[in-house]
Amino acid sequence: MQKETLHKSLIRDFYRRxxxxxxxxxxxxxISDTYIQHSSALKPGKAGVLEALNLMKQMPKPTATATPFMRLIAEDxxxxxxxxxxxxxRQKVVVDLFRFENNQVAEHWDAVQEQPETTANGNAMMDGDLPSEDTALTATNKKIAVEFYQRIFIDRQVQDLxxxxxxxxxxxxxEIANGLEGLHAYxxxxSDTKSTLTIHRTISExxxxVIQAEGKRAANPIMVYEIFRLDQRKVVEQWTVESRL
Structure with missing residues (x-):
């Protein structure tokens, strides 16, 4: 079994089981014995995850939406x-990022936001397309998305949109309206994130x-997860979830 397929299957089972x-x-x-936790909502290490799972057994279960698992994206x-x-x-939207080592979860990051009642675009934060199974353009799309993020979101060369x-x-x-003009206006x-954003890692399938970046909002350090869907070498859909550090 391909490594990415196995890892996605294990994470899917982790949520379900x-x-x-x-x-x-x-x-x-x-979970690895040397597990590293970056989520501020959990205590450090493997013991912190197991403690949280045991506490969840005693709590009322959240009501799942019709499609609770919107996406699984894996690379390496x-x-x-x-x-x-x-x-x-309240509806919560979540991005979880897991790192595997020897087919065990060795590290975890996340971001959680509440879905606002109204948005500038009329779309929910987690609606939209699912990843395609065709990975032939993975490397090309990754290169385009990284250059896009660097030039547009970090360097603010808005004229290149x-x-x-x-x-x-x-x-x-x-916070952003639909269309190229909506992103341009935004x-x-x-923005106090100008010149402070740093790309930590990029995962593409x-x-x-998916771009994980660190920056600031209103002087508060944040971790941002930007998810882009590309078609014919252009960004056609965007999702954003962020959390304070």
């Missing part, structure tokens, strides 16, 4: 998941590219 069904024995096997030792669920009457973005861009960032606003 360990998170949804409380199977901590499965989690015990899947990394798996990115996008999901949404209802908790306490038409080179990278389709006119009918579908937008899921709640990027023309003053087929027509999807």
């Amino acid at each position: 360990a998170v949804a069904q409380g199977d901590t024995a499965f989690a015990e096997q899947l 030792d990394y798996v990115v998941t996008n999901l949404r669920f209802d908790w306490g009457g 038409p080179e990278f973005v389709a006119d009918d861009l579908i937008q899921h960032n709640p 990027l023309r606003q003053p 087929g027509n999807f590219v």
